[in-house]
Amino acid sequence: MTTRIERRYRRLLWAYPRSYRDHRGTEILTTLLEMAEDGHRPGLHLVLAGVRQRFRLPARRPLAWVAALLAAAVLAGFGAAAGTWIAWRTAAAIPSDQQVQVLNATLTGIPGDARLYHETSAQQGPSVAIQADGTAGWSASRIRDGLTGAGWRITSFRESDGRIIPREDMTVSVPIKYGIWTATSGGLKLYGNAQVFTGSPFTDAASYNIRVWPVEPAVLRSLTVVGTIAGLLAGWLLVAALARRRLATVLVAAGLAAATLPAYRFYREAYAVLAYPHGSPDPRTADGSHGGIGTLALIWAVAGLLAIVTAAIVARRRLAVRAR
Amino acid sequence: MQEPTFLILTALAAEPTHGYGVIRAVEQMSQGEVVLRPGTLYGALDRLTEQGLVEIDHEEAVDGRLRRYYRLTESGAAALAGQVQRLRRNADAAAVRLRLAFGGAAL
Numbered sequence: 001m002t003t004r005i006e007r008r009y010r011r012l013l014w015a016y017p018r019s020y021r022d023h024r025g026t027e028i029l030t031t032l033l034e035m036a037e038d039g040h041r042p043g044l045h046l047v048l049a050g051v052r053q054r055f056r057l058p059a060r061r062p063l064a065w066v067a068a069l070l071a072a073a074v075l076a077g078f079g080a081a082a083g084t085w086i087a088w089r090t091a092a093a094i095p096s097d098q099q100v101q102v103l104n105a106t107l108t109g110i111p112g113d114a115r116l117y118h119e120t121s122a123q124q125g126p127s128v129a130i131q132a133d134g135t136a137g138w139s140a141s142r143i144r145d146g147l148t149g150a151g152w153r154i155t156s157f158r159e160s161d162g163r164i165i166p167r168e169d170m171t172v173s174v175p176i177k178y179g180i181w182t183a184t185s186g187g188l189k190l191y192g193n194a195q196v197f198t199g200s201p202f203t204d205a206a207s208y209n210i211r212v213w214p215v216e217p218a219v220l221r222s223l224t225v226v227g228t229i230a231g232l233l234a235g236w237l238l239v240a241a242l243a244r245r246r247l248a249t250v251l252v253a254a255g256l257a258a259a260t261l262p263a264y265r266f267y268r269e270a271y272a273v274l275a276y277p278h279g280s281p282d283p284r285t286a287d288g289s290h291g292g293i294g295t296l297a298l299i300w301a302v303a304g305l306l307a308i309v310t311a312a313i314v315a316r317r318r319l320a321v322r323a324r
Numbered sequence: 325m326q327e328p329t330f331l332i333l334t335a336l337a338a339e340p341t342h343g344y345g346v347i348r349a350v351e352q353m354s355q356g357e358v359v360l361r362p363g364t365l366y367g368a369l370d371r372l373t374e375q376g377l378v379e380i381d382h383e384e385a386v387d388g389r390l391r392r393y394y395r396l397t398e399s400g401a402a403a404l405a406g407q408v409q410r411l412r413r414n415a416d417a418a419a420v421r422l423r424l425a426f427g428g429a430a431l
Contacts, residue, residue: 024366026390031343031362033389042361049363059374 005036012043015050017241055236057243064243067253071235074256077263079231080270083223084124091214092187094128100212101130106146107192108208110134122272123220127213137204138177138196152183152190166202175199187215191282216278224273325407331358332368333377333396333404340381340393343369369394377403 009032013025032042057064095103101113108114114132121127140159147154158180163173179194189212196206235256242248325333328350335341335349347360360368372378377400384391396404 026388027343027392028362028366030389030391031347031365034344035347035362042363045361046363049361049367052363052367056370059371 006033009033012046013050015047017054019244020053055240057240061243063246063253064239064249067243067249067256068236068239070253070256071239072232073235074259074263075231075235075238076228077231077266077270079227079229079234080224081227081266082231083225083227084220084270084273086227087217087220087223088125090219091125091217094126094188094212094214100128103146103150104130104132104208104210106150107143107210108132108134108194108206109136109139109142110206110208121213123216123276124269124273125214125216127211129209129211132208134206135204136206138179138194138198138206140179143179143181143192147181147183152185155182155184157181166197174202189213189215221274224270228270325403328358328360328364329368329372330404330407332360332365332372333400336378336394336396337401337404340395342391342393346394372400
């Protein structure tokens with residue numbers, strides 16, 4: 001008859017991988033029950049030993065070590081990308097194309113649809129940009145009222161006058177009005193700029209750029225790191241689970257080797273996510289002031305290569321020691 | 325060789341022993357200083373089996389319980405003997421130096 005304590009120990013043994021339980025489960029359970037009869041009650045330690053067993057690679061299998069390192073490195077890259085993707089699901093949604101067109105027409109005074117660009121930011125978030133060229137006079141109040149009327153809170157607004165020579169074949173400069181503004185609304189940020197000629201022969205010829213993007217979610221960086229760690233562990237556990245089957249290990253290693261390129265890309269993106277200045281200042285560019293992505297990629301590549309070579313040497317040495 | 329490994333091999337030196345038997349033997353030999361937990365014991369037995377120092381002697385299955393008895397292999401016996409020599413040599417060296425320094429009062 002199964003006793004309560006036996007059921008409890010069986011549950012604790014679930015910490016061990018199934019293949020290990022098939023081989024050793026009954027034996028360990030017998031030992032646990034015999035110890036319980038003498039008053040010993042193992043608990044957490046058994047769970048930790050079971051978890052450790054899940055990470056254990058078989059001895060004398062250099063390929064398993066190489067595959068485990070590769071899997072951990074590759075899946076960490078994928079995990080980072082997954083963490084970033086999940087984090088962006090919590091961000092404010094960017095307006096629909098139609099809403100952006102309406103806002104653009106209101107602010108610029110240029111009727112009709114303008115060119116829209118959906119872009120992925122350096123932090124892998126969404127952004128939408130609209131570029132309008134046409135004829136409409138400069139009006140700061142039209143822009144201010146348009147933004148406020150659409151629910152935006154203006155955070156900065158600058159306008160200035162200048163003169164430029166519009167074409168190479170012209171020798172006379174033409175007066176121009178510059179405008180730059182920023183605004184926020186419900187987790188979104190907006191940046192706009194305008195160049196409007198105010199004098200002949202191009203009076204009221206205007207060019208506007210407006211971009212809208214969500215504020216960085218609070219969990220973006222932490223989820224990227226959590227995803228990296230989860231991928232790292234998952235990669236190692238995957239190989240540890242398959243390592244006793246040589247063919248499976250070879251196939252996994254080959255598959256992972258092929259996935260190194262996207263993983264490398266994901267690492268670069270994760271670096272951009274983490275190194276980006278706080279406060280969602282501009283969605284387009286990554287901050288390259290922390291050593292640069294190229295240097296970091298080189299360090300990773302060399303470190304990864306060294307790790308694999310070290311693993312191979314260690315595995316060979318162990319084999320040599322045992323062969324003596 | 326770490327102390328728990330040394331004690332496990334020692335526990336198996338005299339006769340084939342099952343898991344809990346090893347735990348009790350180690351506790352007795354170390355006078356209660358080393359109490360092996362099952363997770364540690366079976367991790368060590370896995371490692372020692374992979375290294376060829378220990379092997380399964382026989383099994384007893386009664387009422388859904390399974391006792392697996394382990395014994396030292398020849399390499400296990402040689403490894404244990406080598407460790408005994410090392411420990412004895414180091415212990416002797418320590419005793420001699422203590423005697424020189426404290427005139428035998430410390431021993």
